Amino acid sequence: MVAMRQRGPWFDRLVDISAIPELREIVVRGDQIRLGACVTFARAAAHPQLRALTPMLAEACLSIGGPQIQNVGTVGGNVANAAACADTLPVLVALDAQAHIAGAAGERVLPVSELIIAPHHTALQQGELLTAFSFAAPPAGARSIFIKVGRRNAQAISRLSVAAIGHVDAAGLVDHVRLAVGAALPRPQRLTAVEALVHGQRPAPGLYALAGAQAVAVMLDITGRRWSTEYKEVALSQLAPYALARVLEDAPLPTRFDTP
Amino acid sequence: MLIQFTLNGRPVSVEAPAHLTLLTVLRDYFHLTGAKEGCSIGECGTCAVLVDGELVNSCLMLAPKVAARTVLTIEGVSPADGSLSDLQEAFIAYGAVQCGFCTPGMVLAGEALLAQTLTPTREQIRTALAGNLCRCTGYQQIVDAIAAAGAQRKEVN
Numbered sequence: 401m402v403a404m405r406q407r408g409p410w411f412d413r414l415v416d417i418s419a420i421p422e423l424r425e426i427v428v429r430g431d432q433i434r435l436g437a438c439v440t441f442a443r444a445a446a447h448p449q450l451r452a453l454t455p456m457l458a459e460a461c462l463s464i465g466g467p468q469i470q471n472v473g474t475v476g477g478n479v480a481n482a483a484a485c486a487d488t489l490p491v492l493v494a495l496d497a498q499a500h501i502a503g504a505a506g507e508r509v510l511p512v513s514e515l516i517i518a519p520h521h522t523a524l525q526q527g528e529l530l531t532a533f534s535f536a537a538p539p540a541g542a543r544s545i546f547i548k549v550g551r552r553n554a555q556a557i558s559r560l561s562v563a564a565i566g567h568v569d570a571a572g573l574v575d576h577v578r579l580a581v582g583a584a585l586p587r588p589q590r591l592t593a594v595e596a597l598v599h600g601q602r603p604a605p606g607l608y609a610l611a612g613a614q615a616v617a618v619m620l621d622i623t624g625r626r627w628s629t630e631y632k633e634v635a636l637s638q639l640a641p642y643a644l645a646r647v648l649e650d651a652p653l654p655t656r657f658d659t660p
Numbered sequence: 661m662l663i664q665f666t667l668n669g670r671p672v673s674v675e676a677p678a679h680l681t682l683l684t685v686l687r688d689y690f691h692l693t694g695a696k697e698g699c700s701i702g703e704c705g706t707c708a709v710l711v712d713g714e715l716v717n718s719c720l721m722l723a724p725k726v727a728a729r730t731v732l733t734i735e736g737v738s739p740a741d742g743s744l745s746d747l748q749e750a751f752i753a754y755g756a757v758q759c760g761f762c763t764p765g766m767v768l769a770g771e772a773l774l775a776q777t778l779t780p781t782r783e784q785i786r787t788a789l790a791g792n793l794c795r796c797t798g799y800q801q802i803v804d805a806i807a808a809a810g811a812q813r814k815e816v817n
């Protein structure tokens with residue numbers, strides 16, 4: 401909408417997809433979740449099962465803009481718009497979400513991490529529509545978190561964001577871990593090198609610090625040094641350990657769920 | 661294109677180009693100038709209205725999107741006799757209005773919150789106002805006014 405207002409209408413046809421019932425559905429079957437592309441941030445965040453199974457997704461939705469934006473903006477629009485700082489992207493990527501795409505030729509499915517090619521560029525072809533995202537909930541007992549760094553508490557674009565999932569087995573060793581970052585890489589992706597470093601280990605501050613250093617190394621490897629690196633490497637070296645500690649330990653998670 | 665919807669409790673229809681925003685249609689076609697164009701990019705909330713009870717920025721919504729839905733603007737908040745609503749009175753009583761540019765959006769944001777709970781915490785009120793900017797008051801008075809109106813409605817019920 402903002403782009404349309406600034407450039408003026410450049411199209412000769414505009415289709416409102418927000419009323420198509422199939423695109424607005426949230427379906428939870430066991431641990432399988434299907435989230436319609438036209439589900440608004442407010443509805444995703446308020447969905448009790450989604451909130452319970454993937455708290456980080458609800459947290460990300462509640463961090464987007466203010467209430468007015470959350471009431472209208474959709475997960476599909478956030479993904480299709482493909483801003484590097486889009487807050488649902490690290491979460492969907494950490495969940496290994498698949499994007500369902502409908503076109504005249506039929507349906508195809510692509511991981512969200514492959515759908516996004518570069519900032520504001522997706523693999524969507526002319527005439528294709530995102531219909532839904534599907535993913536498995538994290539394993540039972542796993543904890544998840546979404547944290548973002550912005551200039552203010554609300555209505556602030558992410559300067560950096562982290563989505564993390566973690567679970568520790570009965571022996572006290574990490575048996576499930578996912579880490580994805582937003583606003584740091586040209587395309588959202590899991591930091592698999594960091595995950596590998598943490599997997600099978602016993603959670604401890606030293607491990608988190610190593611993971612933070614590794615996360616920074618991965619980022620620099622992909623982006624090289626940019627104007628924002630000076631800030632982002634410090635922020636990520638702290639944010640990644642913080643997120644891992646929160647999901648691998650038992651302390652209560654910070655939350656934006658104070659909405660009535 | 662013909663757009664039919666319910667505006668401040670009354671069924672209306674308007675013939676307007678499909679690419680106009682709800683804000684433009686409200687102001688230029690219905691001459692309801694309570695909603696203001698502060699930024700036109702969704703940042704300030706001076707254009708906020710309620711669509712089916714949900715707070716939205718009318719500068720970021722195309723008018724055809726409200727077809728068959730209900731829209732409440734600040735003009736529809738006060739009783740028909742021209743007096744002010746209890747929440748508007750509270751804004752005055754608590755000094756929550758200075759220049760007044762943000763006030764229509766602030767009052768509607770307050771109404772959206774009070775529809776969900778009459779006893780919001782201050783934090784909940786602040787979250788509900790997160791998309792509405794005020795350059796004058798410093799917000800505390802606005803939070804006070806909404807809390808007071810909620811408490812008063814709770815007592816009445």
Ligand SMILES: Cc1cc2nc3c(=O)[nH]c(=O)nc-3n(C[C@@H](O)[C@@H](O)[C@H](O)COP(=O)(O)OP(=O)(O)OC[C@H]3O[C@@H](n4cnc5c(N)ncnc54)[C@H](O)[C@@H]3O)c2cc1C
Nearest residue numbers: 401437464465473474476477478480481486487529530702
């Ligand atoms: C004030 C403000 C604050 C914001 N703050 C944040 C923030 O904190 N974090 C954040 O991540 N984002 C933020 N945003 C951006 C944001 O709200 C969007 O990215 C939003 O999600 C867009 O969703 P929409 O449904 O309105 O999409 P639209 O604006 O309608 O569409 C965006 C683009 O995606 C395409 N599109 C939409 N849906 C589909 C679909 N199903 N299939 C194919 N293409 C599609 C459209 O054609 C268009 O090109 C903010 C925006 C504003 C105005």
Ligand code: FES
Nearest residue numbers: 698699700705719
């Ligand atoms: S004019 Fe609509 S949000 Fe500022």
Ligand code: FES
Nearest residue numbers: 758759794795796
């Ligand atoms: S009273 Fe002036 S902007 Fe709020």
